[in-house]
Amino acid sequence: MSAVEPLAPAADVGGPGQPLLQVRGLSKQFPVRGGLRTRAGVVRAVDGVSFTVNKREVMGVVGESGCGKSTMARLVIGLIAPDKGDIVFDGEAVGDVLSLRDLRRRVQMVFQDSYASLNPRLTIEDTISFGPRVHDLAPNQARARAHDLLRKVGLDPALFAARYPHELSGGQRQRINIARALALSPRLVLLDEAVSALDKSVEAQVLNLLLELKEDLGLTYMFISHDLNVVRFMSDRVMVMYLGEIVEEAAAEVLWADARHPYTRALLAAMPSLDPDRRTETAPVAGDPPNPIDPPAGCRFHTRCPFAEAVCSTTKPVLMPTGNDRHAAACHIGDPASGHSRAGRRFTE
Amino acid sequence: MIEIAIDLVRISHAEKSRGYWMTVARRLTRDPVIVACASIILLIASAAILAPWLGLANPYQGSMIRRLRPIGTAGYPLGTDELGRDMLTRLIHAGRLSLFIGLFPVALAFVIGTTLGVIAGYVGGLLNQAIMRTIDIFYAFPSVLLAVAISGVLGAGILNSLLSLTIVFIPPIVRVAESVTTSVRNLDFVDAARASGAGAMTIMRVHVLGNVLGPIFVYATSLISVCMILGAGLSFLGLGTKPPEPEWGLMLNTLRTAIYVNPWVAALPGVMIFIVSICFNLLSDGMRSAMDVRG
Numbered sequence: 330m331s332a333v334e335p336l337a338p339a340a341d342v343g344g345p346g347q348p349l350l351q352v353r354g355l356s357k358q359f360p361v362r363g364g365l366r367t368r369a370g371v372v373r374a375v376d377g378v379s380f381t382v383n384k385r386e387v388m389g390v391v392g393e394s395g396c397g398k399s400t401m402a403r404l405v406i407g408l409i410a411p412d413k414g415d416i417v418f419d420g421e422a423v424g425d426v427l428s429l430r431d432l433r434r435r436v437q438m439v440f441q442d443s444y445a446s447l448n449p450r451l452t453i454e455d456t457i458s459f460g461p462r463v464h465d466l467a468p469n470q471a472r473a474r475a476h477d478l479l480r481k482v483g484l485d486p487a488l489f490a491a492r493y494p495h496e497l498s499g500g501q502r503q504r505i506n507i508a509r510a511l512a513l514s515p516r517l518v519l520l521d522e523a524v525s526a527l528d529k530s531v532e533a534q535v536l537n538l539l540l541e542l543k544e545d546l547g548l549t550y551m552f553i554s555h556d557l558n559v560v561r562f563m564s565d566r567v568m569v570m571y572l573g574e575i576v577e578e579a580a581a582e583v584l585w586a587d588a589r590h591p592y593t594r595a596l597l598a599a600m601p602s603l604d605p606d607r608r609t610e611t612a613p614v615a616g617d618p619p620n621p622i623d624p625p626a627g628c629r630f631h632t633r634c635p636f637a638e639a640v641c642s643t644t645k646p647v648l649m650p651t652g653n654d655r656h657a658a659a660c661h662i663g664d665p666a667s668g669h670s671r672a673g674r675r676f677t678e
Numbered sequence: 679m680i681e682i683a684i685d686l687v688r689i690s691h692a693e694k695s696r697g698y699w700m701t702v703a704r705r706l707t708r709d710p711v712i713v714a715c716a717s718i719i720l721l722i723a724s725a726a727i728l729a730p731w732l733g734l735a736n737p738y739q740g741s742m743i744r745r746l747r748p749i750g751t752a753g754y755p756l757g758t759d760e761l762g763r764d765m766l767t768r769l770i771h772a773g774r775l776s777l778f779i780g781l782f783p784v785a786l787a788f789v790i791g792t793t794l795g796v797i798a799g800y801v802g803g804l805l806n807q808a809i810m811r812t813i814d815i816f817y818a819f820p821s822v823l824l825a826v827a828i829s830g831v832l833g834a835g836i837l838n839s840l841l842s843l844t845i846v847f848i849p850p851i852v853r854v855a856e857s858v859t860t861s862v863r864n865l866d867f868v869d870a871a872r873a874s875g876a877g878a879m880t881i882m883r884v885h886v887l888g889n890v891l892g893p894i895f896v897y898a899t900s901l902i903s904v905c906m907i908l909g910a911g912l913s914f915l916g917l918g919t920k921p922p923e924p925e926w927g928l929m930l931n932t933l934r935t936a937i938y939v940n941p942w943v944a945a946l947p948g949v950m951i952f953i954v955s956i957c958f959n960l961l962s963d964g965m966r967s968a969m970d971v972r973g
Contacts, residue, residue: 509874
């Protein structure tokens with residue numbers, strides 16, 4: 330790796346104590362066109378999301394499809410521009426101190442669809458060395474780097490460098506995607522459903538590879554998935570999203586042991602159990618999420634929440650610390666002053 | 679022993695891993711229809727190009743006493759036209775102009791149309807609307823009518839008919855290019871390239887063009903036959919080539935008066951147009967299926 334001077338990993342700015350990524354009030358709306366009328370409404374894909382990711386931490390993001398997980402990832406990497414909100418990367422505000430081009434060297438992304446995320450006309454080697462070439466690495470150095478990365482993700486360069494994506498299996502392709510993401514020596518890697526399309530045995534291999542790479546290269550991950558088992562295995566901290574908002578955030582073991590938001594509890598209860606004595610008998614949450622074009626007033630979950638009361642449909646709960654270390658939930662039940670009849674009480678099974 | 683086996687595996691892998699265009703070329707050369715059509719076009723084209731050196735009769739030299747001889751007459755294997763000129767010579771000489779009229783406007787429209795379509799598809803937004811809505815205006819007119827109208831305005835002549843045909847073929851190529859580009863630009867690998875900090879030009883060159891040129895090229899090939907027929911039509915109407923220049927469309931026009939006297943000779947230029955356009959159509963069809971490989 331000594332020969333790759335122009336792409337040395339970006340230096341640590343604020344030391345280990347400073348968060349790697351701070352997001353404040355991030356929002357993105359998409360206009361919905363309805364027929365001839367120009368605007369039928371807006372989808373609030375991400376609505377006022379704030380969170381912090383520490384260095385060398387794996388932040389898991391869970392939620393149903395359409396809750397804004399992927400949009401959030403694309404906002405963080407700058408593929409789409411936010412309507413509101415700030416992103417601070419290692420103490421440097423994006424768009425202010427840190428240019429978008431520099432941000433993209435520090436943050437990379439692995440996409441869900443391993444096939445669509447590789448250019449079918451390029452060899453594996455060309456795909457991986459594309460990023461370094463863009464950042465002015467000499468062709469032979471970029472090539473050497475691609476081979477090096479192939480070895481890192483467990484693929485023999487002699488066998489794979491000159492091949493095309495369609496000749497590889499899904500697991501191999503996702504390894505290529507990981508190698509491509511690592512080619513710019515990023516510090517934060519966004520894994521957007523990166524293993525969801527793989528079968529279980531391959532998924533386990535790729536997850537272990539990701540954990541190894543994290544240790545070797547000192548990476549930080551944002552791990553987006555709808556698979557709760559996988560998120561628990563990978564993550565140090567987890568945030569739960571519902572209709573573009575964060576409803577709960579906690580360390581993984583705390584969340585699984587002591588979830589405070591009814592939605593999180595429902596998600597966890599919906600996890601299929603392999604134990605026949607602990608069979609899930611009733612659906613924990615009924616129905617589909619409400620239409621994000623016109624989200625419910627107050628708490629967005631109140632339409633499906635078993636504990637919903639009058640206050641829930643009028644007042645929007647804020648993300649409040651529960652008292653546990655860095656555990657926060659946005660639910661009136663957790664706030665003694667909210668006026669909810671169960672306020673301040675713990676959930677009882 | 680094991681190492682040798684591994685080496686062998688590597689060699690076979692290296693051989694197997696051909697590029698996309700190599701695979702397409704291989705599939706093309708193995709398709710008998712493609713090979714036959716390409717040979718026919720090549721034969722006609724090379725005969726046309728080499729016409730002056732083939733030792734043929736003078737294509738302009740007529741004879742009032744040998745008019746409209748039937749096919750198979752001694753000295754005139756394909757008979758003579760209404761002015762007694764050798765049909766074989768004229769058909770071969772006519773290939774030069776007719777093929778040029780078929781190929782040149784499509785090639786020019788391919789370059790212009792692809793550029794416009796890829797830019798419209800990749801940039802999107804207002805620029806896309808501006809380009810595509812302008813193109814739609816041209817779509818409002820049937821292509822034959824448009825070609826005739828433009829040629830009529832510009833005046834008769836080969837150059838003007840080439841120009842009008844080019845204008846006619848730009849809109850459909852822009853549409854195809856735009857739709858293919860739009861579908862490619864929404865794929866994740868384009869996002870991944872953007873995420874690696876590449877500029878729009880680099881992404882278009884490396885990631886978009888390689889994936890869109892194939893389909894656009896196939897579509898353009900299918901337009902060659904239309905262009906030839908349209909060009910022949912313009913000549914037929916007197917808007918393209920002028921007599922005595924040999925050109926298939928024009929020959930068809932001048933020979934139509936002889937259709938009751940000697941129908942077989944009168945039909946010959948039509949047969950040539952038919953053969954060449956069928957061959958180009960089959961060629962584009964074959965290319966479409968040859969390019970339809972995963973990867």
